[in-house]
Every structure is written in structure tokens, then in C-alpha cells.
Amino acid sequence: MNAVLTPLAGAVAVEVRPSTIHGEGVFALRSLPPGWRVGVYEGRRYGPEELRERPPEREMTYVFGLSDGTLIDAADGGNATRHINHSCEPNCQANEEMADDGELDIVIRTKRRIRAGEELSIDYRLDVGGDDPARYVCRCGSARCRGTMAL
Numbered sequence: 001m002n003a004v005l006t007p008l009a010g011a012v013a014v015e016v017r018p019s020t021i022h023g024e025g026v027f028a029l030r031s032l033p034p035g036w037r038v039g040v041y042e043g044r045r046y047g048p049e050e051l052r053e054r055p056p057e058r059e060m061t062y063v064f065g066l067s068d069g070t071l072i073d074a075a076d077g078g079n080a081t082r083h084i085n086h087s088c089e090p091n092c093q094a095n096e097e098m099a100d101d102g103e104l105d106i107v108i109r110t111k112r113r114i115r116a117g118e119e120l121s122i123d124y125r126l127d128v129g130g131d132d133p134a135r136y137v138c139r140c141g142s143a144r145c146r147g148t149m150a151l
Ligand SMILES: [Zn+2]
Pocket: 087, 088, 089, 138, 139, 140, 141, 142, 144, 145, 146, 147, 148
């Protein structure tokens, strides 16, 4: 069964299915133009001061950090955008955009035209603190792969 990313204007344009990069990925079902809005990275928000309250046993797999220090954990209330895999040569980009309610959102948009069937990807640019970047192995397979999902 495939999860489908909603809501989108018009017909369903992407779907979640197994990826050769890692686990599940998000794939275009039709050609997507450059700058196309894939979706908002949703999930539970944690302010910098709330980090201690976060369940410690939970993995950091789906955590996205904003420039104002807010963290969005898509393991809790996330949508299909959390399945977008990392690539060192991505075809999508995650940007901070101000929503109508004044909240800062992470919006995923295509960087270039994407063919039907292509997997969507973003550069995670993981902030691993003092950790060894080699622990975050990248298998994106692009010619410019830097070997790690870390910055
Ligand atoms: Zn790579």
C-alpha cells in the first residue's frame, strides 16, 4: 500500500514507496515544474527550551531544525514529506517560509523540472554537533556524493 501526500492542488502528483536510497522515498507520478510546492514539513514543534521534555527514547530520524531554534519532529504528526530522502545532489530544496498565521514553516519545493518516476530528494545538511560525520553514511549515488548526510 502506498501512502499519498495530501493535500495538493489538483491531481495526486507524488507517492511514497520503497526507495533504493533508503527505506521509503517520495516519487513523482508526473512531471513537476521547477519551484513546485511539494508540501510543508509538518510535525510536533519543540522550542529550544522544550528540548528536555522531548521523549529521550525517540529517534532523531525525522527532526528538522529551523533558524529560530524551533525543531519539528515529523515522527509525531508528520506527513509524507518526512519520507523524502537525502541526496548530495538533490532535486528539491527545503526553505523556511512565513505562513499566513505568522509561523515559520519548512516548505519543500522542486529545484528543477522532475520527470515522472524520479525520486524526490533534499540535502539534509545534518548538524551532527561534535559527532563523526562518517557515522551518517550517504548512499545517494550521485556523482558529487560527499559520503555523509552531515554538513
Ligand atoms: Zn551522497
